[in-house]
Amino acid sequence: xxxxxxxxxxxxxxxxxxxxxxxxxxxxxxxxxxxxxxxxxxxxxxxxxxxxxxxxxxxxxxxxxxxxxxxxxxxxxxxxxxxxxxxxxxxxxxxxxxxxxxxxxxxxxxxxxxxxxxxxxxxxxxxxxxxxxxxxxxxxxxxxxxxxxxxxxxxxxxxxxxx
Amino acid sequence: xxxxxxxxxxxxxxxxxxxxxxxxxxxxxxxxxxxxxxxxxxxxxxxxxxxxxxxxxxxxxxxxxxxxxxxxxxxxxxxxxxxxxxxxxxxxxxxxxxxxxxxxxxxxxxxxxxxxxxxxxxxxxxxxxxxxxxxxxxxxxxxxxxxxxxxxxxxxxxxxxxxxxxxxxxxxxxxxxxxxxxxxxxxxxxxxxxxxxxxxxxxxxxx
Numbered sequence: 448x449x450x451x452x453x454x455x456x457x458x459x460x461x462x463x464x465x466x467x468x469x470x471x472x473x474x475x476x477x478x479x480x481x482x483x484x485x486x487x488x489x490x491x492x493x494x495x496x497x498x499x500x501x502x503x504x505x506x507x508x509x510x511x512x513x514x515x516x517x518x519x520x521x522x523x524x525x526x527x528x529x530x531x532x533x534x535x536x537x538x539x540x541x542x543x544x545x546x547x548x549x550x551x552x553x554x555x556x557x558x559x560x561x562x563x564x565x566x567x568x569x570x571x572x573x574x575x576x577x578x579x580x581x582x583x584x585x586x587x588x589x590x591x592x593x594x595x596x597x598x599x600x601x602x603x604x605x606x607x608x609x610x
Numbered sequence: 611x612x613x614x615x616x617x618x619x620x621x622x623x624x625x626x627x628x629x630x631x632x633x634x635x636x637x638x639x640x641x642x643x644x645x646x647x648x649x650x651x652x653x654x655x656x657x658x659x660x661x662x663x664x665x666x667x668x669x670x671x672x673x674x675x676x677x678x679x680x681x682x683x684x685x686x687x688x689x690x691x692x693x694x695x696x697x698x699x700x701x702x703x704x705x706x707x708x709x710x711x712x713x714x715x716x717x718x719x720x721x722x723x724x725x726x727x728x729x730x731x732x733x734x735x736x737x738x739x740x741x742x743x744x745x746x747x748x749x750x751x752x753x754x755x756x757x758x759x760x761x762x763x764x765x766x767x768x769x770x771x772x773x774x775x776x777x778x779x780x781x782x783x784x785x786x787x788x789x790x791x792x793x794x795x796x797x798x799x800x801x802x803x804x805x806x807x808x809x810x811x812x813x814x815x816x817x
């Protein structure tokens with residue numbers, strides 16, 4: 448093949464042909480297919496877990512929802528009665544503290560619909576403090592679990608400091 | 611779970627039209643979705659790869675495109691566009707988003723054997739061809755995206771002008787004029803690259 452000469456359309460067409468030939472051999476790597484099919488399976492599993500099939504019609508969904516709500520009401524009433532019976536003479540106990548988490552925004556905002564990844568890392572409280580983040584656990588613990596929320600572009604959007 | 615595990619089912623879906631496969635995908639048929647992927651992932655991947663100059667970026671775009679298909683298969687309207695146009699439209703959207711975000715990182719990946727795949731038996735001819743193709747790829751990636759996407763679709767992916775117009779949401783005349791402009795720009799860039807290489811060779815000889 449000769450080098451490209453000015454205004455040579457034929458040469459460009461020839462190069463396009465070569466490029467097309469090269470490109471024809473290229474397919475998406477197998478791991479992409481595996482990831483896509485895994486995403487499909489994960490989506491299907493979530494439908495199965497929730498008990499609703501995608502092919503359910505509206506009527507079926509309505510009756511299932513109605514049945515679930517009725518069951519919920521019956522359960523709530525039963526629990527309320529049981530609770531009243533048990534609470535007689537017993538002072539109310541202090542509610543246990545739910546583990547709290549603080550979200551610190553460190554990067555740009557998370558775009559609507561952006562698929563973020565959460566990467567959990569273990570950090571020393573002193574290191575967290577050096578980043579300007581104080582853990583409520585103070586220096587009592589050796590390490591603190593930190594969830595780093597990473598955007599689609601690989602840039603950290605936020606960190607979440609758990610207990 | 612392996613897709614297309616049942617050979618009879620696989621044969622059946624392999625012959626189905628895109629429209630039928632999309633309908634079955636919307637109804638939750640895994641085999642149909644896998645068949646759609648097999649049929650179209652290559653063209654989506656090649657389009658994204660030529661647009662971004664990066665295999666990794668192209669892989670992400672393929673995943674994004676098929677996640678959209680998985681989620682919104684029921685929204686596909688065959689009366690508006692062919693499935694290929696629809697997929698190119700999604701791929702173009704994600705490619706543009708990626709290019710906007712990672713403008714700094716758009717570069718051809720070095721050392722990818724697929725880039726310079728050659729078939730000629732003559733090693734000298736192979737080397738020249740590989741060099742020309744590398745230069746061509748670089749020139750394509752350096753085109754403004756509105757010209758690049760038309761060139762990639764019509765000249766390299768054999769997409770019809772009508773389908774390209776449908777994917778890009780513009781008139782047929784716009785496709786023609788952009789394609790003409792893209793080719794002119796490409797020729798200019800290739801000429802410059804050729805001259806630059808000649809100058810470098812001369813300098814090396816002088817030294």
